Amino acid sequence: MSGEGAAAPMPSGATGRQWRAICACGWTTRGPTREDVGPAAVAHSNAGSHDPVRVEEVPTSAATASILSLHFDPAQGLPPQDAMTAPLLRLMLATDDVRLSRRLFLETSERLRAAVLGGMQWRLLTGEQWYGLRLLCLHLDGAIDALRTLEGTVSPDAVRRLLTGQADVLKAFETVSSIAQADKATREQTFVFKVRTWVVAHYQNQDVERLYRAYAGVPGYLDGMVTGSNVGGLVRFLLTDTLVVLLLLDAAGAMLPTAPDTDAGRARLRTEVERAWAAVADEVLPLAEDLTTFVDSLVYTLVKGRGSSRVERTSIDIPPLLRAAWETEAARRANQQSEQEGVGDGASQVTT
Numbered sequence: 001m002s003g004e005g006a007a008a009p010m011p012s013g014a015t016g017r018q019w020r021a022i023c024a025c026g027w028t029t030r031g032p033t034r035e036d037v038g039p040a041a042v043a044h045s046n047a048g049s050h051d052p053v054r055v056e057e058v059p060t061s062a063a064t065a066s067i068l069s070l071h072f073d074p075a076q077g078l079p080p081q082d083a084m085t086a087p088l089l090r091l092m093l094a095t096d097d098v099r100l101s102r103r104l105f106l107e108t109s110e111r112l113r114a115a116v117l118g119g120m121q122w123r124l125l126t127g128e129q130w131y132g133l134r135l136l137c138l139h140l141d142g143a144i145d146a147l148r149t150l151e152g153t154v155s156p157d158a159v160r161r162l163l164t165g166q167a168d169v170l171k172a173f174e175t176v177s178s179i180a181q182a183d184k185a186t187r188e189q190t191f192v193f194k195v196r197t198w199v200v201a202h203y204q205n206q207d208v209e210r211l212y213r214a215y216a217g218v219p220g221y222l223d224g225m226v227t228g229s230n231v232g233g234l235v236r237f238l239l240t241d242t243l244v245v246l247l248l249l250d251a252a253g254a255m256l257p258t259a260p261d262t263d264a265g266r267a268r269l270r271t272e273v274e275r276a277w278a279a280v281a282d283e284v285l286p287l288a289e290d291l292t293t294f295v296d297s298l299v300y301t302l303v304k305g306r307g308s309s310r311v312e313r314t315s316i317d318i319p320p321l322l323r324a325a326w327e328t329e330a331a332r333r334a335n336q337q338s339e340q341e342g343v344g345d346g347a348s349q350v351t352t
């Protein structure tokens with residue numbers, strides 16, 4: 001029940017290499033050699049849109065996850081008359097929603113990586129990917145609000161006492177607590193709050209209007225396209241997907257060039273976008289990580305300390321795209337390390 005990895009959770013200990021094929025539709029296969037996955041990837045492509053399937057060598061990953069479950073009497077483990085219980089239940093709800101929206105973002109990002117740049121699947125998945133991030137901001141904001149209530153009910157010191165001896169958890173608590181304790185004006189300037197208010201919980205009219213007015217006439221920003229399909233759920237309004245990207249960039253403080261369709265404009269746009277996404281990745285994903293680490297341990301410690309409980313261990317299959325997200329992050333870290341050590345590594349290849 002403790003914390004998860006920064007990008008995607010996966011049991012540690014995987015050290016070998018494997019080959020993996022991944023398609024933008026979400027299909028994956030894995031095997032020990034390129035010859036084990038290549039033909040399957042070609043067959044998958046031929047049976048479908050004939051789009052390329054991404055085939056690459058990545059660190060090996062576990063196929064199953066161990067689940068530790070703690071069974072208890074609710075009235076005893078989290079007593080209804082305890083003032084801390086209601087805000088804690090809110091915090092538990094929001095934390096699970098943070099976990100699931102982060103997964104949606106990471107899993108959709110994997111599909112997007114496998115899509116042909118600029119193709120239809122890529123364009124549809126871009127909007128879907130940012131939806132995962134928007135949801136994550138909504139639930140993070142809810143979790144921070146629940147934590148603020150909890151710290152108003154029992155003091156931060158009382159929470160620290162409960163977590164005595166758990167150094168990593170206390171550190172995670174200090175991070176999320178400092179955000180919860182910030183005043184309203186400071187909070188309203190954060191990326192998480194802006195995204196939650198502008199483009200998830202409220203779709204705030206004034207910000208939608210402000211950015212649409214500013215960019216509708218500037219070539220290169222908004223994609224004048226809407227789609228239709230014979231399959232429900234696949235249709236997206238590309239126009240508003242590109243507007244959302246502008247809203248996210250604005251919330252991240254990016255300064256967008258006024259002529260993005262020139263070489264200088266494109267270069268400046270690329271720099272700004274990379275800077276903004278790096279800032280988002282540095283702020284949002286670690287915050288989600290600290291929140292889950294803290295809340296998971298707090299709940300576990302409380303329930304376990306309040307009398308009889310029964311522990312059970314089981315294992316479940318890991319969803320293939322979640323596995324892929326972990327493998328991609330592990331490959332990125334390994335490449336970073338070999339670059340630092342001056343060793344080349346041509347891990348990624350795309351095949352049809």
Ligand SMILES: [Zn+2]
Pocket residue numbers: 023024025026027044048
């Ligand atoms: Zn496919």
